[in-house]
Amino acid sequence: MIKKICEEIYAGINVRENLIELNQMIKDEGFLDSFLDEYYENEAKFKELLDSEDSKIRKNIVKLLGRVADPELKDDIFRHYQAETTQFLKSDYLSALASFDYKEYLPELKKRWYELGEQERTKHSVEELKQLKLLIWKVEPPKRHTFDGYDMENKVLLIVSRGHEDTVLEEVKKIPDTTGKVMPGGCMVSTKRLEEVSRIRLFQAILFDFCPSMIPSYEGTAIGEKIIQAGIVEYIQKRHKEISPFLFRVEVKGVKDIAQKNRIAKDLSKYLEEHSKGMLVNEPSFYELEIRVIVGKSGSRVFLKLTCMPDTRFAYRKYATSTSMQPTKAALMMHYIQPYLRADSNILDPFCGTGTLLIERAKIMDFRSIYGLDISGQAVQAAWENSQRADVMLHLVQRSFNDFTHEYAFDEILTDMPRRSDNRPQKQIEYLYHILFNKSHELLAPKGILVVYSEDKRMMESELEEASWAKLLNKYPMGRDDASWIYVIENTEE
Known part of the structure; x- marks a missing residue:
């Protein structure tokens, strides 16, 4: 043939x-x-x-x-x-x-x-x-660029959990040559001290505001034309040592219709590749720049996420699970409860998971000892690995809180309470809350504090009401619509 x-x-x-x-x-x-x-x-x-x-x-x-x-x-x-x-x-x-x-x-x-x-x-x-x-x-695989924009004037948007914008802004204002204002879901910040701003542990991400005006369009091509005119290429080049082409991807927020969202991203990517003189290359798998389009009622705002700018705040967190506490949430929790902490405390987390909350506690103030319990051997191993990367000595035990005993009392019991799931029905959650209060009463030193992050307000406050030894010192809302709270509770018994 x-x-x-x-x-x-x-x-x-x-x-x-x-x-x-x-x-x-x-x-x-x-x-x-x-x-x-x-x-x-x-x-x-x-x-x-x-x-x-x-x-x-x-x-x-x-x-x-x-x-x-x-x-x-x-x-x-x-x-x-x-x-x-x-x-x-x-x-x-x-x-x-x-x-x-x-x-x-x-x-x-x-x-x-x-x-x-x-x-x-x-x-x-x-x-x-x-x-x-x-x-x-x-x-010649593309080499990542080196960020070099710390010492210039930068206007950035710090993405923050809703309800905590004022808290983050207070930290921002402590930095010289830095001003800011709150907006829903973040803080708009102008600074000549970007490196100091980037070390704040309470925000989720930094977006660069290179095009500060609203673009009155929802079309990718029109958005691309405006940001090329706004000098996106020159802006990026000024903040990196090398001037070779930059790999990017487009992320569109605020659009529910998937087809429209994809069309905006596709048209914008195409326009930028065609009109950036080869300096912007659409490569979603290896991107260094995320061009984030936030679509609103009156048009589109465009920001840049520059991934070549190192973010080492939570570099210790190599291992995590789907139920692990987000490190920025753990850092916020520590920020709020700091007035109740002591530098010589013995500390316990009875549901420690991968150790994020305990590591953030160690970073905010000195301590005498830190213990973490979890029934999952995999979680305990992950917590140990993370603690080694964080250079924090954790004493980790694979054991149920109900079976745990200790030779001395703890000054702080801190935890992120487990939540209901397919593998954990409501009855089991109620049991864990009951165990939390019973064992905390047994293991908490006089005047010691129990700090709980809870997404079950009814269950938490029901147990609190029945615990005669427990005095609520404060509680902080962590989510919208009463979805989650931090409770700070003192052991009043001598």
Whole structure:
């Protein structure tokens, strides 16, 4: 079958159709081996098709020779790539070239990439750019940029859990050369001390406000035009040491319709690649920049998340589970209860999970000892690993709180209470709250404090009301609509 097809090609019969059929057949390795025997007996007849006047023949012979992958073909394919004047064929030569050791052509491939980046994009030039990028990055994977924007004036949005904006702003205002104001879900901050701001443990993320005006559009192309005019490329370059292309992705918030959301992201990404002179490359898998579009009633706001700016606040948290407390929430909890803590305390978390709450307690104030309990061996191991990374000595025990005893009392019992789930019905949660109060009464020193993060207000306050030894010192709302609270409780018994 293969021999018959090849003989027709040699005779100039249905060349294009036969090449298409060959390309389909040799996807099977068995057919490929048979074809290679035929190819090496008639190399010249196949290679001369690279000079065919029919662009479709050139397209299909390039694909075929890419599958042959004979090193002697490399120069021919690259030479014909450079000479090719039909734009839609360019990417096919590059796809074929990927089968060879093409490192020697890297300077010329890079030059072509930059040249195309300067030109107006077309459907076919975009495909060529894509293939060039794959070839270049296969040999030289993109290196991350180095953030260098700490010492300049920066306007940033700190993303904060709702209801805690004023708390974060108070911390911001303690930093010299820094001002701010609250807004729903965050704090807008102007600072010349970005490094100090970035060390605050209470916010979730930093977004750079490079385009401070509302864009009166929900269309990706219009948004792209505005942010290019606002100088997004120059803004990014000023805040990094290197000026090589930046990899980005687009994230759209505030749009419920998935199709509309994807369309905005796709159109914006396309516009930025086409109008940034090759400096912005859409690469969601390896991005360094997140271009975040927040859609509102009167238009769109666009911010930048620069992932090259290190965030080491919670670098210890290598291991976490779906039920682990978020570190910013643990840090907020410690911030609120700090007035009730003592530097010489013996501390216990009876449901410690992966150790986040205990590590944040250790970071805010000195202590004498810290113990953590959990019935999960996996959680205890994760807590130990995290504590080693945080350089905090935790005494960790795989045991139920109900079975735990200790030779001395604890000054602080801190915990994030387990929540109802498919594996943990409400009856079990009620039992755990009951155990929490009974065992805390047994293990808490006089004037010691029990601090509980709870998402079950009814259960928590029911147990609190029945505990004659317990005095509520304070409680702090942690979520909207009474969804979660921090309770600070004192043991009043001597």
